[in-house]
Amino acid sequence: MIEYFKTQHLIEEMISDRIVPGINYAFIKQDQVFSSTVGFASLLPNLTQLSPFALYDLASLTKVLGTTNVFLKLKQEGKINFSEPLSEFLPEFNDNRVRLFHLLTHTSGIRGWIENRDQLPAPELLLAIEHLPVTSEFETKMRYADTNFILLGLVLEKIYHKPVQEVIDQQILKPTHLAEITFNPDPKKCIPTALMPNGEILQGIVHDPKARILGQDCGSAGMFASLPALIAMAKGYLGLDEEILGLNPDTVADLFNIKTPDNVHPRSWGWDLRFDPVDKHPLIYHTGFTGTFMILDRLNQSGLIVLTNRIHPSGHNHVFLAMREHIINTFLKENVYKS
Numbered sequence: 452m453i454e455y456f457k458t459q460h461l462i463e464e465m466i467s468d469r470i471v472p473g474i475n476y477a478f479i480k481q482d483q484v485f486s487s488t489v490g491f492a493s494l495l496p497n498l499t500q501l502s503p504f505a506l507y508d509l510a511s512l513t514k515v516l517g518t519t520n521v522f523l524k525l526k527q528e529g530k531i532n533f534s535e536p537l538s539e540f541l542p543e544f545n546d547n548r549v550r551l552f553h554l555l556t557h558t559s560g561i562r563g564w565i566e567n568r569d570q571l572p573a574p575e576l577l578l579a580i581e582h583l584p585v586t587s588e589f590e591t592k593m594r595y596a597d598t599n600f601i602l603l604g605l606v607l608e609k610i611y612h613k614p615v616q617e618v619i620d621q622q623i624l625k626p627t628h629l630a631e632i633t634f635n636p637d638p639k640k641c642i643p644t645a646l647m648p649n650g651e652i653l654q655g656i657v658h659d660p661k662a663r664i665l666g667q668d669c670g671s672a673g674m675f676a677s678l679p680a681l682i683a684m685a686k687g688y689l690g691l692d693e694e695i696l697g698l699n700p701d702t703v704a705d706l707f708n709i710k711t712p713d714n715v716h717p718r719s720w721g722w723d724l725r726f727d728p729v730d731k732h733p734l735i736y737h738t739g740f741t742g743t744f745m746i747l748d749r750l751n752q753s754g755l756i757v758l759t760n761r762i763h764p765s766g767h768n769h770v771f772l773a774m775r776e777h778i779i780n781t782f783l784k785e786n787v788y789k790s
Contacts, residue, residue, distance in 0.1 A: 453485045458782045466490040473501040474759040475678040481752045493643040495764045506641045506675045507758045510739030513674040514600045517619040519721030527702045540606040543581040554599040555720045560589030569660040593716035597671040604670020614667035632676035646764040689752045
């Protein structure tokens with residue numbers, strides 16, 4: 452039986468407390484799935500009903516469901532081992548200390564302000580990112596940044612000689628046969644996101660400004676998906692479907708291990724990690740700025756996926772962030788007793 456009653460209550464409380472307009476969510480436990488749809492798809496310009504099959508802007512879940520999986524596939528095939536210098540692929544980047552594994556774990560130390568970032572054309576934005584400095588945080592601090600995965604996307608473009616989103620589509624998405632996970636969604640099936648200054652509501656258009664500028668060259672955001680599609684992919688990470696991800700079981704199982712040094716915030720390849728409160732085994736976890744998140748426990752073959760739109764109609768929604776943390780911590784506690 453799937454019994455995450457406290458977690459479920461907190462999720463649905465976000466509707467009654469008007470923190471978000473609507474939510475599609477699912478619990479997975481071995482061969483069981485419980486999913487639910489509550490609330491509305493949009494508040495502006497009209498109040499619209501929420502479909503269980505609606506597509507959400509996944510934002511940074513693109514990093515782990517797309518870009519990371521291409522790298523895992525390359526490593527599995529023996530074509531790279533993550534110790535390669537970034538400069539081997541991008542000579543414009545002139546610090547040979549930074550390796551692919553630094554980017555995958557957000558320990559590269561690459562930081563810097565890009566003036567007028569959201570107004571730059573794509574070539575200038577990419578050039579600016581390739582010339583960002585490596586700071587004293589290199590290898591000593593985990594600082595999550597889109598920059599790392601934009602650079603990883605450029606690495607994939609050098610390897611495949613195609614735009615990174617095309618690479619992800621061909622290498623990861625199409626083999627799943629899941630039509631409802633895509634970089635090119637039907638806007639009518641998508642949940643509206645933010646209200647723009649010009650009065651436009653983004654729908655079927657990626658919310659992240661960098662992703663809008665870079666288009667197919669962005670490896671950090673841009674993917675849209677429905678809840679059923681994410682449930683199908685989640686089963687691959689949980690060991691319930693060994694075909695869906697196109698990765699062998701050892702490769703997937705290795706994701707549930709710490710890849711950062713002992714004195715640095717624990718992360719895996721791409722994924723953040725959370726830990727079981729009793730025996731401390733790792734769970735993979737990731738969020739998206741738009742209000743999407745998922746946490747998966749391979750040992751217990753259980754997980755939680757939440758898709759919502761915390762930036763509709765306004766992006767200033769910090770209450771959601773606190774509630775998300777409460778939901779994750781409650782799930783971890785309830786998950787212990789479902790082992």
